[in-house]
Amino acid sequence: MMDSRSVANAAPLVGKAAADNARDVALIELVGLSKVFYTDEVETHALADVGLRINKGEYIAVEGPSGSGKSTLLSILGLLDTPTAGQYTLNSHSVDKLSAPERARIRNREVGFIFQSFNLIGDLTVFENVELPLTYRGMSSSDRKTRVQAALERVDMAPRMKHYPSQLSGGQQQRVAVARALGGDPAILLADEPTGNLDSRNGEAVMDILHELHRGGATICMVTHDPRYASCADRTVHVFDGRIVGPEEAKRLTENDAKLGRRGFDTAR
Ligand SMILES: Nc1ncnc2c1ncn2[C@@H]1O[C@H](COP(=O)(O)OP(=O)(O)O)[C@@H](O)[C@H]1O
Ligand SMILES: [Mg+2]
Numbered sequence: 001m002m003d004s005r006s007v008a009n010a011a012p013l014v015g016k017a018a019a020d021n022a023r024d025v026a027l028i029e030l031v032g033l034s035k036v037f038y039t040d041e042v043e044t045h046a047l048a049d050v051g052l053r054i055n056k057g058e059y060i061a062v063e064g065p066s067g068s069g070k071s072t073l074l075s076i077l078g079l080l081d082t083p084t085a086g087q088y089t090l091n092s093h094s095v096d097k098l099s100a101p102e103r104a105r106i107r108n109r110e111v112g113f114i115f116q117s118f119n120l121i122g123d124l125t126v127f128e129n130v131e132l133p134l135t136y137r138g139m140s141s142s143d144r145k146t147r148v149q150a151a152l153e154r155v156d157m158a159p160r161m162k163h164y165p166s167q168l169s170g171g172q173q174q175r176v177a178v179a180r181a182l183g184g185d186p187a188i189l190l191a192d193e194p195t196g197n198l199d200s201r202n203g204e205a206v207m208d209i210l211h212e213l214h215r216g217g218a219t220i221c222m223v224t225h226d227p228r229y230a231s232c233a234d235r236t237v238h239v240f241d242g243r244i245v246g247p248e249e250a251k252r253l254t255e256n257d258a259k260l261g262r263r264g265f266d267t268a269r
Contacts, residue, residue: 026089027187027219028054028077033086035072035242046072048242050086054188054221059214061230062223063250064239065257070223071192073239077221078190079107091187108136112181112189116196118173120165120180126152127161130180137184151179155209171202178209189213191222195229207232 035047046069054060062070075081076088079095088095090110095103113119120129130148139147152158155175165173174194181189191210195203207229214220222233230236238250245253 025056026053027056027058027091028052028221029087029089030077031087031089033076033083033088035069035076035081036084046242047076047083050242050244052237052244054219056187056219057214057217058235059210059220059233060222061233061236062221062239063225063227063230063236065254068239069242070239072242074190074192074221074223077188078111078113079103080113108133109184110187112184112186114174114177114181114189114191114194116193118165118170118177118197120173120176122165124164125161126157126163126165126168126176129165129176130183133180133184147183147185148179151183152176154182154213155179169202170198171205174198174202174206175209178206182213188219188221191220193223193225195224195226203229 030050030052033047033050033052034045037044037046050073052073062073064070072081076083079090083096090106095106098106121132124132127148130151131144134144134147149158149161152161155178157172157175157179160168160172160176165176168176174197178194189210194206194210198206203226210220210222211232220233222229224230236247238245238247240250240253
């Protein structure tokens with residue numbers, strides 16, 4: 001695979017992304033964030049006192065053992081879930097006290113999600129899957145068509161526009177999911193183990209697309225257990241037992257877990 005850093009540095013950023021990057025503008029700021037799940041009298045502290053800043057144009061990898069809170073973190077970043085405590089500022093706006101419809105509206109406009117299991121809708125075509133989030137925006141059908149086509153071209157899936165997900169390979173489905181995430185021109189792309197269900201060739205193809213988007217100025221936060229892919233990012237955030245820890249502590253805790261024969265990292269299912 002290509003050396004991410006040299007590629008990223010070689011690529012000139014354009015317009016607003018370049019201006020924002022030059023100023024280290026925060027897109028996301030979490031302060032003292034925690035999440036507790038209450039189920040059947042069991043309390044799970046999925047996140048504890050998490051602080052995190054992601055600047056515009058940054059590419060962040062999130063690593064950690066299975067069950068450490070990575071998906072919970074991404075769900076909160078993507079406004080799919082709410083924290084139990086703490087502050088979340090997205091694009092200079094506090095999103096803590098928003099109503100559910102306001103959260104949905106911001107999610108639709110600012111966030112593009114890519115999941116391990118693609119999450120395409122089986123009885124919609126490729127075109128319709130990518131179009132769906134745009135239909136919630138009151139956009140004209142011709143504007144939607146232009147956007148969908150452009151997004152599908154970016155992932156090289158325009159020729160399959162009329163196919164259904166079941167007629168595509170896993171790698172192709174994930175590329176459509178990337179197009180769906182891109183179609184709305186989001187402020188951030190959140191990817192949760194996007195290569196987890198793909199063989200290495202298709203995994204690399206998806207990673208190359210993310211790479212290219214980052215070079216074009218996209219802000220990306222990606223959960224991955226694959227160190228090769230984590231090294232594509234500008235920075236890795238290590239999550240352990242719901243806390244963000246430094247690289248040395250992550251290494252120590254990982255070695256300790258291995259010694260105790262505890263916990264594997266998430267693997268493809
Ligand atoms: N909806 C939920 N209800 C109850 N517990 C949950 C829920 N989602 C996640 N958890 C628990 O929170 C912890 C963190 O989960 P998760 O964020 O999915 O970890 P990861 O993505 O790192 O594997 C786990 O102990 C998990 O069982
Ligand atoms: Mg997860």
